[in-house]
Every structure is written in C-alpha cells, then in structure tokens.
Amino acid sequence: MQNETLIAGFGGQGVLFAGKVLAHAALELGLEVTWFPSYGPEMRGGTANCTVIFSDEEIGSPQVLNPTSIIVMNQPSLDKYETMVRKDGYLVVDTSMTNREVERKDIHTVCLPATQIAEELGDKRLTNIVLLGALIHASNYFGQAELENALKKSLEGKNTELVAMNIIALQRGFEYNN
Amino acid sequence: MTIHLEDMQVIYQHPESLLNVNTHYCPGCTHGVAHRLVAEVIDEMNLRNDCIGVASVGCSVFAYNYFDFDFIQSPHGRAPAMATGVKRVHPDKVVLTYQGDGDMISIGTAEITHAAARGENITVIFINNANYGMTGGQMAPTTLPGQKTTSSPKGRDVEQAGYPIRASEMLATLDGAGYIARRSLHDPKNIRLAKKAIRTAFETQVRGLGFSMVELLSICPTNWHLNPAASTRWLEENMLPYYPLGDYKVHPALKDLKF
Amino acid sequence: MTRELWKGNEAIAEAAVRAGLQAYFGYPITPQTEALEYLSWRLPELGRAFLQAESELGAINMVYGAACAGARTMTTTSSPGTSLMMEGLSYIAGTEVPMVLVDVVRGGPGLGNIAPAQGDYNQIVHGGGHGDYHPIVLAPASIQETIDTIYGVFDIADKYRTIGIIMVDGSIGQMMEPVTLPPMKEVRKNWPAWAASATEGKRERNVLTSIYLDPKQEEITNLRLMKTWQQIEKNEVRYKEYFMDDAKFAVVGFGSAGRVALSAVRAARAEGIPVGLFRPISLSPFPKEQIFELSQKLQGLFVVEMNSGMMLDDVMLASQGRIPVEFYGRMGGVMPFPDEILREIRLLHANGWKSEGHPRERWLAKLETIIKEEQ
Numbered sequence: 001m002q003n004e005t006l007i008a009g010f011g012g013q014g015v016l017f018a019g020k021v022l023a024h025a026a027l028e029l030g031l032e033v034t035w036f037p038s039y040g041p042e043m044r045g046g047t048a049n050c051t052v053i054f055s056d057e058e059i060g061s062p063q064v065l066n067p068t069s070i071i072v073m074n075q076p077s078l079d080k081y082e083t084m085v086r087k088d089g090y091l092v093v094d095t096s097m098t099n100r101e102v103e104r105k106d107i108h109t110v111c112l113p114a115t116q117i118a119e120e121l122g123d124k125r126l127t128n129i130v131l132l133g134a135l136i137h138a139s140n141y142f143g144q145a146e147l148e149n150a151l152k153k154s155l156e157g158k159n160t161e162l163v164a165m166n167i168i169a170l171q172r173g174f175e176y177n178n
Numbered sequence: 179m180t181i182h183l184e185d186m187q188v189i190y191q192h193p194e195s196l197l198n199v200n201t202h203y204c205p206g207c208t209h210g211v212a213h214r215l216v217a218e219v220i221d222e223m224n225l226r227n228d229c230i231g232v233a234s235v236g237c238s239v240f241a242y243n244y245f246d247f248d249f250i251q252s253p254h255g256r257a258p259a260m261a262t263g264v265k266r267v268h269p270d271k272v273v274l275t276y277q278g279d280g281d282m283i284s285i286g287t288a289e290i291t292h293a294a295a296r297g298e299n300i301t302v303i304f305i306n307n308a309n310y311g312m313t314g315g316q317m318a319p320t321t322l323p324g325q326k327t328t329s330s331p332k333g334r335d336v337e338q339a340g341y342p343i344r345a346s347e348m349l350a351t352l353d354g355a356g357y358i359a360r361r362s363l364h365d366p367k368n369i370r371l372a373k374k375a376i377r378t379a380f381e382t383q384v385r386g387l388g389f390s391m392v393e394l395l396s397i398c399p400t401n402w403h404l405n406p407a408a409s410t411r412w413l414e415e416n417m418l419p420y421y422p423l424g425d426y427k428v429h430p431a432l433k434d435l436k437f
Numbered sequence: 438m439t440r441e442l443w444k445g446n447e448a449i450a451e452a453a454v455r456a457g458l459q460a461y462f463g464y465p466i467t468p469q470t471e472a473l474e475y476l477s478w479r480l481p482e483l484g485r486a487f488l489q490a491e492s493e494l495g496a497i498n499m500v501y502g503a504a505c506a507g508a509r510t511m512t513t514t515s516s517p518g519t520s521l522m523m524e525g526l527s528y529i530a531g532t533e534v535p536m537v538l539v540d541v542v543r544g545g546p547g548l549g550n551i552a553p554a555q556g557d558y559n560q561i562v563h564g565g566g567h568g569d570y571h572p573i574v575l576a577p578a579s580i581q582e583t584i585d586t587i588y589g590v591f592d593i594a595d596k597y598r599t600i601g602i603i604m605v606d607g608s609i610g611q612m613m614e615p616v617t618l619p620p621m622k623e624v625r626k627n628w629p630a631w632a633a634s635a636t637e638g639k640r641e642r643n644v645l646t647s648i649y650l651d652p653k654q655e656e657i658t659n660l661r662l663m664k665t666w667q668q669i670e671k672n673e674v675r676y677k678e679y680f681m682d683d684a685k686f687a688v689v690g691f692g693s694a695g696r697v698a699l700s701a702v703r704a705a706r707a708e709g710i711p712v713g714l715f716r717p718i719s720l721s722p723f724p725k726e727q728i729f730e731l732s733q734k735l736q737g738l739f740v741v742e743m744n745s746g747m748m749l750d751d752v753m754l755a756s757q758g759r760i761p762v763e764f765y766g767r768m769g770g771v772m773p774f775p776d777e778i779l780r781e782i783r784l785l786h787a788n789g790w791k792s793e794g795h796p797r798e799r800w801l802a803k804l805e806t807i808i809k810e811e812q
Contacts, residue, residue: 226636227635227636227637227638228635228637229635230506230633230634230635232502233646239648240648242644242646246642247635247636247642248633248634248635248636248642248643248644249633249642249643249644249645249646250502250505250532250633250644250645250646251532251644251645251646251647251648252498252501252502252528253498253501253524253525253528256494256495256498256501256525259490259494259495259496259498259499259501259502260498260499260501260502260505261502262462262488262495262499262502263460263462263498263499263500263501263502263503263504263505263506263508263510264502264503264505264506264633266460266486266488266499266503267459267460267486267502267503267506267507267508267510267634268506268634268635271634271635272635288491288492288494288495289491289494289495289498291491292490292491292495296488
C-alpha cells in the first residue's frame with residue numbers, strides 16, 4: 001500500500017504545512033512517510049508544491065509522476081496537474097481560485113470554494129486545511145480524529161485559538177460534501 | 179683574578195622556546211631575529227607549554243622546526259583560519275600564526291581580515307619584507323612602487339600592478355582588533371621596540387582582548403641583491419617612509435601595561 | 438523508541454551532535470543551510486564550538502585546525518562549496534587528521550542550481566584535491582540512514598585518521614521523514630596523543646604537517662596512506678540489496694537515484710520482471726568485489742545515476758567486461774521519476790542486452806529525445 005499526495009499552489013498558501021499535517025497523520029499510524037518540498041527561491045512568491053508519500057514499506061522515490069491524489073490551490077496548478085492524477089485517484093480543487101471545471105472523468109474530483117470557506121471562518125490562511133479535510137473525507141486515507149491529532153501535533157507550541165480555528169477549518173472541509 | 183662560575187649571572191642565553199638547531203634561512207635574513215624575539219617573549223611569559231603555533235607557506239614554512247612547542251602547518255594564506263579552529267577548541271591555550279606578506283595579505287587577505295574582524299583571540303607575527311622570498315623574489319602585495327622584483331623587472335608599475343597594501347593600517351580599522359603595531363628589525367633599538375610590541379601582542383591574547391598582530395619590517399638580502407648592511411639601509415630609506423612604524427590599534431586595557 | 442519527523446539537514450546536524458561533534462565551521466549555501474542554522478544554536482547550547490566562517494575556504498581550514506587540535510569536527514556544504522574545500526581536503530589527507538564533511542549535492546557545473554544531483558561523485562570519490570589520497574565516501578539514501586551513517590562515520594574517521602565524507606543531495610537535505618535518533622555520546626575529554634593541543638609540560642611536542650620536502654619521505658607518507666586505504670577497502674565496504682536472491686539482472690544506483698530505482702524495481706517485480714537492486718552505500722571504498730560477483734551470475738547491470746555516469750565507470754571497472762552494462766542518468770538537478778527507470782527495465786527485459794559500443798553513448802543517443810518529449 002502506498003499513497004502519494006501532491007499539494008500545489010502559490011508560495012504562502014500553506015502548501016508545505018498542509019503536507020506536514022498529512023505526514024504527521026501517517027507517522028501516528030506507524031507508517032513510513034516522506035515529505036518532499038519544492039525548495040529554494042520559488043518558495044517565495046512563485047509556485048510551491050510538496051509531495052507526501054506514506055506506505056507500509058520502505059519508500060523509494062520521494063516524488064512520483066502520477067500521484068494518487070493532488071490538491072490544487074490555484075489555476076496554474078490545476079492546468080499543470082489535472083493530467084497527472086493517477087486513474088481512479090483524487091483531485092481536490094479550490095474553486096475560489098480556479099476558473100474552469102475539471103475535465104477528467106476517470107478520477108474522483110472534489111471541488112469546493114475553500115478560500116471562501118476560510119474567509120468566512122475569518123482567516124484566508126485556513127484554506128489549506130479546508131482542502132486537506134475535503135481530501136481525507138473523500139479518500140478515507142485517515143479518520144477525522146486522526147487528522148485532528150496530526151493537526152494538533154503540527155501546531156505544537158502555537159496558541160490555542162489558532163489550533164481551534166484549524167480544527168474548525170478541517171471539519172468544514174470534511175463536511176463540505178455531506 | 180680567579181673567576182668563579184657560581185658568581186656569574188646569566189644575562190643572555192638560548193631561549194627555551196627555540197630549538198638549538200641551524201635554520202634554513204639565508205645569511206643576514208631577519209627571520210632569525212623575529213623567531214628569537216617571539217621565543218624570548220614566550221619564555222618570559224612562561225607560555226611555552228600552553229602554546230600552539232601555526233606555520234604558513236613562505237620562507238617561514240619550517241618555523242615548526244625551530245620553535246619548541248606544538249605546531250601545525252597551514253595551506254598558503256589559511257593560517258588565521260586554522261588558528262581559529264585551534265583556538266575555538268582550546269580557548270585557554272595561546273595560539274600564534276607566523277606569516278609572510280604574500281601569505282597574509284595576498285592569498286590570505288580574507289582569512290586575516292575576518293580573523294581580525296571577529297576579534298579572534300590569536301597573535302599574528304607578520305613579516306613584511308616587500309617580496310615573495312621563498313619562490314625567489316617576486317612582487318608581493320607589499321612591494322614598493324618602483325621596486326624591482328623578478329616579476330616586476332622594470333620596477334613595480336602602479337598603473338599596471340596597483341599599489342602596496344598597508345596591512346596594519348587596514349586591519350586597525352576593524353573593531354575586533356585589540357592590538358596592531360608595526361615595528362622594524364633593521365637596527366638594535368628597533369629590535370628592542372619590536373620585542374616590546376610582541377610582548378604586548380601576547381599580553382593582549384592572554385588577557386582575552388581580541389586579535390593582535392605585530393608587523394615586522396624585515397630585510398631579504400638574497401632577493402634584494404644587497405648585502406645585509408646595505409639591506410638594512412634600503413629598508414630604512416625606502417620601507418620606513420611607506421610603512422611608518424607605530425601603534426595602529428591599542429586596546430584601552432593595554433595602555434598602562436608595564437614590562 | 439519514538440519516531441519523529443525530521444528535516445534532512447537538521448537531522449544531519451543533530452546526528453553529528455549526538456556523535457560527539459565538538460567544533461563545527463560552515464558557510465551558508467543552499468540546499469544545506471539548515472544544518473548550519475541548526476548548529477548555530479545547538480552547539481553553543483551544549484558549550485561546544487560553532488562558527489560561521491568567511492568562506493568555504495575559511496570553514497575547511499578552521500575544521501583542519503580543529504582536527505589538528507584533536508577535536509571531533511565537521512563542516513557541511515554543497516557542491517560549489519565542496520569545490521572550494523578541495524584544497525583543505527588534500528592538506529587534511531596529507532596531514533592524516535580525522536574530520537567529517539557532509540556534501541548536500543546540487544546541480545552543476547558552475548553556479549548550477551539548488552536541485553538534487555549527484556554530479557560531485559568524481560570530485561569527491563576520485564578526489565578533487567591534489568595528490569594521492571582517498572577519502573571515505575558514504576552515500577545514504579534516506580534520512581534515517583543518513584543519521585546512522587553520520588553517527589558512525591566519526592569513529593571510522595578517527596580509527597584511520599582520515600576524511601569521512603557523507604554525500605547526499607538536496608532532496609535528502611530538504612525532505613522530512615520519520616526517524617529514531619541515536620543516544621547522545623559524551624564528548625571527548627582527553628585529546629588524542631598526536632594532537633597539537635599544547636604540551637602542558639606533560640609530553641614531547643607534536644608537530645602536524647603535510648610537507649615532506651624530500652620526495653622519498655613524501656613517498657613513504659604516500660605508502661602509509663595507501664596501506665591505510667587497503668585496510669579501509671577491506672573493512673568499510675557497505676551496500677544494500679533488494680530483490681537480489683532470484684534476480685536475473687540488477688539495477689545499480691546510490692543515494693536518491695538508488696531509492697528512485699527501488700520504486701521502479703518494485704513495479705517491475707509486480708510485472709514479473711526478475712530484476713533486483715544493488716545500492717552501494719560506500720562509494721569509496723567502492724563495493725567492487727560485490728559487483729564482480731554479480732557480474733559472474735547476472736545477465737547484466739543497469740546503472741542509474743543523477744549525473745552523466747560517474748559511478749558507471751567504476752561499475753564497468755569492477756565488472757571487468759564480463760557482462761553487459763547499461764546506463765540511464767539525468768543531469769543538472771533533474772531527478773528521474775521511477776517511471777523512466779521502469780521504462781528502461783522493461784526494454785532491457787524485452788529486448789535483451791547490447792554489448793557493442795559504450796553504455797554512455799547509447800544513453801546520450803536517447804536522452805535528447807527524452808528531454809524534448811518532456812518539454
């Protein structure tokens with residue numbers, strides 16, 4: 001069993017952090033994990049992406065051509081990555097940031113106005129967590145409680161209000177398709 | 179009159195910090211004088227057992243064959259970096275580098291500048307003889323305008339080769355420097371003054387007052403193609419005007435030092 | 438034992454701390470800078486020496502000084518910095534003092550880029566510095582393996598009074614994986630007998646130098662270095678094998694290229710292709726006896742690297758022309774996807790092995806097309 005999730009967006013959208021939450025969730029389950037960021041100058045202002053792989057055996061390549069799931073946080077990422085999702089995989093799209101429908105029919109598509117949802121919660125920076133919640137709900141990689149724990153772990157040392165806001169954002173993502 | 183040995187007082191002897199061996203230095207060269215002054219100061223301050231020296235690349239490459247304490251040998255110009263590594267591991271020990279002008283202020287300009295800027299608590303003995311001695315008398319960063327060397331055969335042309343560097347003045351601008359002085363080894367009086375400066379430099383280190391360096395104007399009879407007496411005159415007439423002697427940086431805590 | 442998520446560069450730093458690192462000198466360069474940043478607070482907190490040098494030249498010579506002074510010492514850098522450090526490495530080898538260098542390799546030549554690459558193989562393994570010397574070079578492929586390798590390499594460097602180099606790439610430096618950290622070793626309290634640590638009046642003086650003006654003395658020194666190297670070749674070869682028991686042919690790859698190959702080999706196995714993976718961990722000493730043994734029982738060796746086939750040359754030497762060798766590489770900071778290697782494995786399985794010409798020529802002939810197709 002190996003799952004690969006690629007998260008792509010602009011620098012500053014919390015791409016790397018969302019990946020970290022996913023990595024923590026897998027770690028808690030005792031799985032092997034790699035969290036592989038795009039790094040360097042492109043992290044500041046340009047596009048950013050990160051690949052999180054979890055598996056029950058030693059992980060080979062930390063990046064894959066066709067991940068089992070992809071979260072796109074902006075239009076360029078949708079254009080670049082839609083074709084990359086593995087058949088029967090998951091594509092999660094922030095429709096607040098994109099201006100077209102997903103064309104592929106051979107994958108599971110989850111579309112939600114994540115930025116708008118986050119803004120309604122009072123902080124646009126929660127968008128990444130809303131999207132992560134939506135992916136996990138659709139894919140069932142983890143349970144909601146497991147992801148909440150991972151989120152808390154990833155926010156260790158941050159103030160309780162921020163943690164609480166993130167938990168709510170996660171729930172909104174989970175509930176969106178219900 | 180009978181002279182009894184026990185009535186005699188020792189007023190001059192071979193320094194303990196200097197091995198009793200022949201050196202490879204050319205006849206008349208002042209490296210020997212500089213070595214002796216450093217050794218005398220280390221003896222007087224009783225530092226020999228706590229000393230770690232760093233030799234450089236140049237005529238003094240074999241300094242470790244003459245000084246009688248722990249010694250390491252550095253790549254060309256890197257002695258201040260190596261000394262930094264030693265000092266950071268052994269902050270309670272006394273660390274010195276012994277470097278020539280090509281080594282310190284040409285290839286090693288970055289290393290010496292940053293050691294001084296950091297206030298690295300080491301002592302640098304800097305020999306300025308206005309040429310690369312070991313490789314046979316080429317133009318050094320300290321070669322005077324118009325001075326003939328094997329790589330400036332018509333005399334240093336500042337239009338083409340630029341100007342000499344006054345290392346003491348330059349390094350004295352750095353806040354990390356605790357003591358910077360220029361002395362000369364061309365006559366007995368100046369040699370005595372040089373020894374005092376060397377003593378002050380080691381006192382700077384022992385007191386933890388930062389980077390210390392003594393620049394010693396030296397003669398190179400072989401490459402200058404002058405006999406030793408003529409060399410000292412050449413130094414006096416040509417180097418002293420360009421490289422004025424004096425204290426360029428003195429930490430306030432050193433001002434009242436008496437020895 | 439608790440497993441924690443650690444970023445590669447920080448794990449490199451902490452593993453060194455736990456191995457008893459006493460003095461670190463470094464210079465910022467992507468993609469290794471987090472190691473320097475981590476040690477800038479971690480070592481002072483423990484009362485050990487940290488210093489950001491003025492350059493990589495400064496850093497390696499500070500390490501040289503600290504090594505001569507008897508300390509457990511290290512620097513970390515990335516390819517252009519490693520080039521600058523070559524001077525110091527040659528001197529350190531010539532002086533026979535132990536130290537550790539971590540090279541987080543990036544794309545080159547020149548300023549290149551900061552992406553993962555393996556183009557430093559030749560300058561590190563075959564020695565970019567002048568003179569006859571061999572450093573120990575270890576190339577772990579995961580963060581845990583990197584931690585374990587660094588934790589052990591200080592002892593190896595001490596044992597042979599030699600240079601221990603850890604060669605990883607930007608992907609290992611930048612990614613996070615769960616790891617278990619080893620226990621904290623106590624730092625050295627007594628300086629080695631050979632160190633220039635000041636006599637304190639208790640012993641004869643120590644002199645450490647790399648100059649032997651008499652060629653006959655220099656040759657004796659070289660002979661001593663080579664004899665030490667023979668011991669290292671005998672004792673320090675490391676590698677890991679996957680699916681090799683019943684393999685008919687094998688992929689040979691180190692570091693990140695090795696782990697990318699692992700994904701490809703797994704996928705090929707799922708398709709019933711009898712391929713295995715041989716992953717050298719010690720690049721120097723190179724596992725040449727093991728490669729030779731493989732050349733006696735396999736159909737062929739398929740070398741995969743993130744360079745133009747630098748280890749390929751060593752594999753060809755080790756297999757002594759007994760079996761065909763094929764090569765696939767990406768250069769300049771491009772990391773191959775497992776799919777590319779799987780494609781090549783399928784071709785080898787279906788079409789058989791070629792023995793005419795050079796594997797590098799065959800690879801170059803198709804690389805241009807591959808690059809064009811990707812654009």
